[in-house]
Every structure is written in structure tokens, then in C-alpha cells.
Amino acid sequence: MTSKHSTLVSGAVACLKLAVAGSALSFPAMAQNVDHDLAFPGYSGFLNVPSATALAHGQADIQFSDQSFYKGGYDHIKNVSGTFGVFPYVEVGGRLAWAETHSSCFQGCGIRDLSANVKVQAPLIPHEWFDLAVGIQDLGGEVNYFDAKYIVAGRQFGPVEFALGYGDPDVPNRYLDGAFGAVSFRPFPWLNFIAEHDSQDLRVGAGVTSPRGWLPGGTQVKAKVVAYNRGEYDDDRRFAAIGISIPFGNAGARPRLAQEAARTGQERAVEQQEPADALTARESVPASHRRSSDVENPQASSDVARNLGEALVDAGYERVRVASVGDTLHVRWENNLYNRDERDSLYDVASRAQKAAGIHGTARLTLLNQGLPVVNRTVSLGPDAKPYALAAEFAPGGVLPGADLTVSDWDFEGSFGPAWKPRLTFRPNISSTVGTEYGVWDASVALGTELSASLWPGALVSASYNTEFYSSEDFEKGGVFFDGRQRTGVIEAEIQQSLRMMPWMYTSVHAGRYAFDYRGALNETLILSPSGHHSLGFIGGYFQHREFDDISRRQALARYSYFNPGLDLQLDVYGGQFFAEDTGVRVDSRFWFGDYAVTLQYKNTDAEFVSLGWVIPLTPVKDHQFRYLQLRGDADWSYSVQTRINDDLNYTAFGGAGIVQSANPLREVYLNRGRFSNQ
Template sequence: MTSKHWTLVGGAVACLKSTAIAGVASGLSLAVAQAAPQDLAFPGYSGYLNVPSATVLDHGQADVMYSDQALDTRQTSGNDTYGHFNNVAGTFGVFPLVEVGGRLTWDRTQANCYQETCGIRDLSANIKVQAPFIPDNWFTLAAGVQDLGGETDDFESVYVVAGREFGPVEISAGYGDPKTPGRYLDGAFGGVSYRPVPWLNVMAEYDSQDVRLGLGAASPEGLLPWGMQVKGKVLAYDEGDTDNDRHFFSLGLSIPFGNKPSKQRLEPVAADRIEPVGRISQSRNPTDSADPVGRISQRRNPTTSDQNNTGKKSAQNLGQQLVKAGYDRVSVASEGDTLHIQWENNIYTRDERDSVLDVARRAKAAAGVHKNARLTLLNQNIPVVERTVPLQEPHPDGSDEPYAIASGFSKTSLLDRDEREWDFQGSYGPTWKPRITLSPTISSGVATEYGVWDASVGISAEVSASLWTGALASATYNTEIYQTEDFEKGGVFYEDRQRNALIEAEVQQTFKLHPQLYTSFHGGRYAIDWNGGLNETMILSANGHHSLSYLGGSFRHRDDSGFKRNQMLGRYSYYNPDLDAQFDVYGGQFFAEDTGFRLDSRFWFGDYAITLSYKNTDAEFISLGWVIPLTPEKTRQFRYAQVRGDANWNYSVQSRINEDQNLTAFGGAAIVRSANPIQSLYLNRGRLTND
């Protein structure tokens, strides 16, 4: 976006702000503002027909839409006109007050644009941000960019828009500046909608070129499962400079993305919210205890020896329960009034915090004479984090759910071992059992000059086995199962196909040098053809929100030892637990020895995530994708093996930006890393903090 565009946005925002405040203030007495449901306009952002609204999709809302309207910008003569073309748009509320989306527009699906006329074919990105801190009963203000960073200029524009709701009526007015003049959002625009009932929307707008009238409808809330709604719009009337009396439609699906509402965590509770133990014990009737050991202890003041024996028996019973549940490397010890529990989780592979809560619940149910439990989560037999859980006191909110009164990284490290005499040690089968992870793999070209969607699809199987503390051996094999013509031999994308080959085979050894410092050494085969070694070193902040890492490697081609590559990258990572959002910034020399930086972000909604990336080395790329777990929330395992789906499967669509033309490219800022890096293997993909 040029400086001219940003100047326009700033000036328009200032102008609209003063105008909107004056206009809205006069209407405050008419109605109380209400939050209207948000729908996608034909161009893919939230709004009316062509006109954007002054609000964004709710945080966590995902809308996918098909429509048959697009402005034909590839005409050789005359002004751009609307036509019946294919459009697929997906828009997500990734942050409070922020929505991002992508739009794919095309005419002929498989035409080669270099050999024949293929019509319009474009992949674009949209972003809209709503201004914070404005009271709901004043007005709303938003600014957005359509076709972000594109150089083919099909739909690129910037706009600002202010709006106000008066009961079932919503009014918006704004100003836009497209890169190609004489099209919608080229100047002042406005829209109004009326919802006589929540599922019906009557719209009228002026998009700076045409006056348009239309209807929108949605299935009633609660009618469909999982919070889904089917939505549709029809352009009923069109009159103006661009085209007259054309009719278009859209049909889409809106759904809360992910499973965040169903997720529960072991919550930390501040000391000032906890009722003193003395008062709790006085207010509780001993006969109300669900634990027979607890009732006996209230009645007969057992000796220290009796308590020790009872405590050890409770520890042994709990250990057996954890092993039966499928946990590995389980160790339980009773020391005074504290239960010490260590375990390794290989069943809650989506999110290890589910395992922490599960073990805390089991410890609370088996408390016996113990007042507290010290939980220590292991990964590859390395203690990672600790939680202290009271076992006798109810939750401050009155429930019986466990909670944490202390959290931290485990102080046990290579240089500071914690030797304890355990009352129980066991594991669900041998710790070296092979674990097989299955996952689809996709290479795709979207909206290229060769077709709308070309793909090579494969299935990968990773086999890993724990060797000893911190040591892991793994291998990944991939096989192609489907390809379109352009990925076949002789096709333009043949070199980027899914290969029938051993993708990676390595042995790694990780050392925990300090509660917040890890280093891992890897050696083996990487990226199909490269033999070499890797080192990853990571240091974390005290709360786990920030980390600095080094990812370096040296590689030789297996067929030509003189062909070498070196990778030297630094990484800064930040995780915000309140927003459940991650940001990774890489800088340095990437695997293909291109230099620059890369920004990856993940916006989590439970076990699912929306991903956004920006790469800037020899070329610039942006991508939008999603993470979908391909395994149940709780994965089962057999005594001597485990087969599971990929809990972190990611697919994204990438587009090259800021070029004279949208050249096809699959690479840029590529990183060779282990299939089991520190962040994933030990730190729950960077989301294992001390909050």
C-alpha cells in the first residue's frame, strides 16, 4: 500500500470521526445500539452487498461464502463491468476487532492463461480493523484494505467507514480509494439495512457507482448443530454507472471456529481468593467427605505410621490408575501431606494442558490423607513444568474442580537432579514403543496462470521411538496418492510434487541445562536429499510468554557432497495466553540460503487455529491457513505401539505479492527443522506457560 493510501486513510478517519460524532449524537435518543449479526458482502469482507460495514466479524467467527458476482477487470477495452464469475471467500475474526480473509475469483477453471484466454483469475487477501475504545452507544469506525499487497490491481482498495445501529436498523457511510478508478468504493459510499426479524435482512446501498437493493437471509440461531448458520444474499436491483439490472447471489456458512468453549484448564487461583484451611475444615462436616480414608482419619486420630502407610497406599493406587489410563513414565510418592506425581503424556496430544487437568482431577479424587499434590509433567523423561494443587479445599467458585496455587518450570535439570524415593513407578507399555503419526500432505497451486487449483496429495507416516532421557529417533516416509495434470511428470509443477521418498530420518538428543534453557542436537537425513546436523537452542522468560531461539544447520547433498547449504536463524517467539495467540519472528539465512525475515502467527480457538504468515527474502509472500487436529482429543495407545493422527495438521494458501505480476512460487524463507522441535515436543507448541 502506498503512502498516498495511508494519508487518505488517516485524513478520512479524522473527517469521518468528527462528522459521525455530530450525526450520531443527535440520534442517541432514538434507540439503544444493538449488535447486529455480521454477514459477508460479495467482495468477501463483512458488510452489505458491495459496501463494507463499520464492524467486523466476532472473535472466533468463521464465514465461508460462494457468490457469482465479480468485477471483470481483465477486459481489453471499455470500463470494468460485473459478470457472473465464481467467487469463494473465507473470512475469520482472528482477534477482537480484527478480521482477515481471502478471496478466490475465477472464470475458466483449467484454462492455461499462457495459451488461451482464461478470463479473470485472482487470489487476494482482505483485512479490516474496527477502532477500539469507542462506546457502543456512540458509533463504530473501521478501516480496511482489499486485495492486500496485490500488483495485478484486480480489486485493490483502501477504505474507512463509520456506522451506527438504531435497534433493527444499521446505517454506514464511508470513503474509499481503489487503485483502479471508476469502480465500487471509489469515493463516498453508504448503506442501510433493516432486520425486521433476526434471520431476515433488507439492504440498500450506494457503492460510489451504483444504487443497489438486496435481501439477506440466515437460518435461525440454534437450528443447526455446532452453532452453524446458513446464510444467503440476493442482489434484487442495480442501477447506476457500472451496470444496470443485474442479479447476483451468495450462499455461505457461518460457524464458531474451533472448540474453545468446551476446553477446560487447571486454573491458577490467587492466594487472596482461597479460604483459610482452618475455616474450611471447621465448616465442613466430616461425614460429607467422599473419601473413606478421610472419614476414618477424622474419627480416630491415626498415628504418624498409620498416616504414612495410608499415604503410600493412596500413592500406589493413584499410580496404577494413571498407568491404566494410558500415561507413561508414571512416578508417585507420598511425603507427609503432599503427593508428588510425575507422568509423561502421550494420549492428550492436541494440548498437554488437558493432561494436566486430568491428572489433577485424579489426584483430587484419590487424595486420602494428603492436602496438596505436586504435579510434574515430563516429556522424553525431562521434567518440564510443575503445578501445586490443593486436594482438600473446594474451588473458590464453589465447584469441586481442582485449581493451582503455584505454577512454574520444573527446577530439575541436567545440572540439578531431583532424586526421590518413589512409592510407585510404572508405564503403559515400554517407553521405547514405536509411535506412528499419520498425516495428509498437500502441495497446491491456487489461482495460478495454469489453473484455479492444482494439487499433489500424499500421506506421510512418521515413526518415532524414545531411546533414553532426552533422546528420540524418528523417520518420516511420504507417498503420493493423487495429482492433477500439472503435477504429473512433464508438468510445470512436477518438481514441487509430493515425493515417494524418505523425507526425514534423524536421531536427536535434548539437554535441559536450566529450568528455562534447552538445547537439542540432531543428525540425519533432511528434506529428502540432504544429510547433515541441526542445533536448536531456546531460552524462555520466567513466565514462558517470550523465548529466544537459535536454529542452525549444515547440510550436504546426498548425491554431491560438494553441494552444501547452511542455515543460520534467530527466532523470537511471543505467546499471549489471554488472546491465545502466538507470534514467531525468524531472521537470518534460511535453508535455500536466501536471507531476510519471516513472521508466522497462530490464533488459537481451542485445538484449532488460523495461521497468517509473511515472508520477505528474495521475494515477498503472504499466506492464510488453518490448523486442524486429525486425532481425537484423547488418543488411545496399545501396549507396544501407538497409531495416531496429526494433532497439528496445517494447510495454507500462499500468494506472492509486490511483484509486477503474480509469478508462481512454492518456496521462500524455507526452514529445515526436526519433525520434533523443542517448542512442539517439550513445550506444547509454545503454549505451556506458567499462568
């Protein structure tokens, strides 16, 4: 560390001691946990200096600023940063910096760069001791304007927070090149004063945040300003940033069907404190709804089953069957209402069974998809505030889709419309480039429409059509990205037959037209662990070009999938030969927040790519349907931004590790996108 660095850092520490002493007297009740903000470079932090904490799990911040370090100095360059707390103690983000929006960089455009950031906070250190984090800015690649690796420690005392760290950038003599430090003073939750030394320059500024509760959905507006600069590369210039912070997704917004082992002690205590209420509820059941063993009416239990079945059909469920066997209600139904997450349907049916149960003690629920039984839940129908599952498993049975050895005579059978009801799904399809030499953002946008219908159990016919309605100049004919545009025409038309060979094994065979120009056949096979947390899969196919006999494609991929329900984390690892016959690996991850997700992807075939994106459902929590038709949006629409890494130049590319599969693959149609858990 140079003498200049030592003097400035020591001065910051001295100021910190005075601020801490003052805050201990003036603000003894100030909470230690404060909102995390983005620094100008896009990671959570102060002005340019990173903090020792990561964004909170589920927090999403988007920021626009006008400061970038370029060609040895700071300049007013536009930046958009987006950072997500994807995991406890882990944040990932992306940054787009540009000087000119439309000009070609081959003729001169200044800086135009797309980069990725990662920060990890040490999870095992008590907050009362200190916080510690490591991070990488501008991950991967050779054309890196902002590359830096850093480690930072920090501590918070009431309204005062400080950080000290060390950085190593790819470009020397800029921020984070050596020791750095920062201190902030937050006299009010909405106001923050900041002073820092970023290893090269001394900087003072302030930040403001809209108070919690002023805006809907937990949204907060945030702004920062650099009011004073002094140093080698930044001398008395002003910069500003403005952004929003939102709790991403809707996790916790709706109840789930908890399992007995997962219920909290508080829930069990409430149940144990209500014996009188339970007795009252039992005695208040009309005699006509009690079991024949308790009353003289032998039809009482059958009436309960019929009433429940009619209620389910009226609600819009299909292929409904209900039977009363002893003190157990057996319920089978197909869900086409809760298309975002079928666990909502499990809870809805369990709640309806609980209300209609009479004196039935349990219900055995079986969820169907395309006529095939998928999962079973044995549910307590006691007087608890919420229904809960006593047992969870994949539905028993094998190749025979209608086999049910438990019930031979159903008290009710009905459906909201025919099994072959057509379903029309709409979605926007987007091809785009971000931060390339040709422009900041170029895009081709189309409306995708899929029509599907069920033929018999496990059989499905579908067709998808694409209609391009917008394209920027570079995606038009003659443009550099024309081949990657959204084409107008039939994307896919196929017929498929899926078989549930065993409760934990599915296979499907598909034939038809794929990827606009190819006809061929597909096979997908899936093997599940008993818990549903692990699966092994195979996706293979042969495709022949419709016009050129000498063009054909073979695809053969193995897939391992993992789902952690506690963290709502999904991981898919693909390996083998992809559709373009490039070979290698692809890793897809989803960090779920209710019905929304942040996605991270890594590809390594002919080149290496990373992408950051999100999943947003474009349909209501509960879809509406007519008796002979259903119109709905895409419940799993995704968009991502991709950049090349570990290459001499970040050439734009749309391909790499592409997978051609059915528009209705096994996990999406039958297994709630891989999010069913039996534990």
C-alpha cells in the same frame, strides 16, 4: 463528492431516519447486536459496501458468490471468500475469483485472482456512540483487480443499521471510489433487507440466515441476493451468494487448570460458602486413607499414592511415579494421551489427584516429556469444584534428567507399556497452487507416515516416509509444477539427543537424512523467560547432498517467540539464512481457538509473500494407545494459501524462507508447541 453521490447518500440518510423512527416504535426490544455477514467482495458488510464492524472474535465465514467487477463492469464470475475474526476487532480474509476453471490464462481465461483482505475496527469507541473501521481489499502486489482502501463509520438502532464511508480504489470508477453509504433493516434475526449506494451504483437486496441452534456446533447457513441495481456500471442485474458461518475451533470446550491469581471472585465465593461440605468431605474419607498423624495406620498415605499411581497407569500414562511426603502428593508422569494440548493432561491428573487425595492438602505435579521433567504445578486438593494451581514454574534441575531432590523414595513406579514404545503418526501432505495462470486449484497429495521411538531420556529416533497418491495434471511429470510435487520416499531419518541444561534452557543435537536428498546435522537451542511467554532460539545446520558433492546447504536462523495466553496468540520471528541460503525475515503467527488456529505468515527474502491458513488437529482430544504401540493422527496439521505481494507480477513460487528442522523440534516435543505459561 459529485452531485449524484450527494443526492443518493442524502436519500439513504433520509430513509434511515424514517426506518429508525419506525423501528423505535415497532421493535423496542430488538437486540442491537446482530450477526455479521460477508458482503460480495469478501469483507463483512452489506452487499458491496463494508460495515463499520469486524467479524466477531472466533467467527469464520466462507461464502460462494457470482459477482465480480471486471473490465469496467459487473459480471457473473465465480468467487470463494473466507474471512476469520482472528482477534477482537480484527478480521482477515482471502478471496479467489475466476471465470474459467482449467484453461490457461496465457491463452485466455478471463479473470483469475487470489487476494487478501484486512479490516480493523476501532476498539475504544463505545458502541452506543458509533462504530468505526478501516480496511484494505486486495492487499499488496501490482496485479490487483480489487484493490481499495476505505474508512467507514456506522451505528445500529435496534433492527436498523447504517454505514457511511469513503473509499479509494486502485481501479477508478468502481465501487468504493468515493463516498458510499448503506442501510439495513432486520425485522427478524433471520431476515435482513439492505439498500446501499457503493459510490457508483444504487443497489437493493436481502439476506437470510438460519436461526441459531438449528444446526450443530453453532453453524449457520447464510444467503444474500441482489434484487435491484441502478447506476453507471450495474443496471438491473441479479447476483446471489451463499455461505456458512461457524464458531471456529473449540475454545472453552474443555476446562483448564487455572492458577490461584486467575480464579474469579465467583469461584472463591463458592469455596467460602462450603465449609460444611468441606468438613463433610474430610470426615467422609475412610480411616484407611488418612495420614498416619491422624490414625494409627502408618501405611494410609502410601496407599493413597499407590492407588493414584495405578489409576494413572490404567488411564494410559507412562513413566508414572507417585509419593506421599507429609501432606503433599508428588506425581510425575509422561503424557502421550492428550497430544493436542498437554494442558488437558495437567488438568486430568490434577482432577484425579484431587479425587484420590484423602486428607492430602496439596499435590506437586511434574509433567515429563521424553523422560525429562518440563513443568511443575503445585495444586490445591481441597474440596473445590475444580482443582487450581497454587504455583506454576518450569521443573527444577539441570542436565541430570532424573534428579529430584524432594523425593528419594517413591511409593509407586509404573508405566503403560515400555519407554521405547513405537509411535506411528499419519498426516496428509499437500502441495498446491490457488488461482494461478494454469488453473484455479492444482495439487499434489501424499500420505505422510512417521515412526518414532524413545531410546533414553532426551533421546529419540524417528523416520518419515511420504507416499504420493494424487496429483493434478500440472503436478505430473512434464507439468509446470512438477518440481514442487509431493515426492515419494524417505523425507527424514534421524537420531536426536535433547538436554535440559537449566529449567529455562534446552538444546538438542540431530544427525541424519533431511529434505529427501541431504544428510547433515542440526542444532536447536531454546532459552525461555520465567513466565514462558517469551523465548529466544537458534536453528542451525549443515547439509550435504547425498549424490552431488558440490551441492551443500547451510542454515543459521535466530528466532524470537511470544505467547499471550489471555489472547491465545503466538508470534514467531525468524531472521538469518534459510535452508535455500536465501536471507531475510519470516514472521509466523497463530491465533488459537482451542485446539484449532488461524495462521498468518509473512516472508521477505528473495521476494515477499503473505499466506493465510489454518491448523486442524487430525487426532482425537484423547488419543488411544496399545501397550506396545501407539497409532495417532497429526495433532498439529496445517494448510495455507500463499500469494506474492509488492512485486510487478504475482509469479507462483513454492519456496522462500524455507526451514529444515527435525520432525520433533524442541517446542513441539517438550513445551506443548510453546503454549505453557507460568503466569
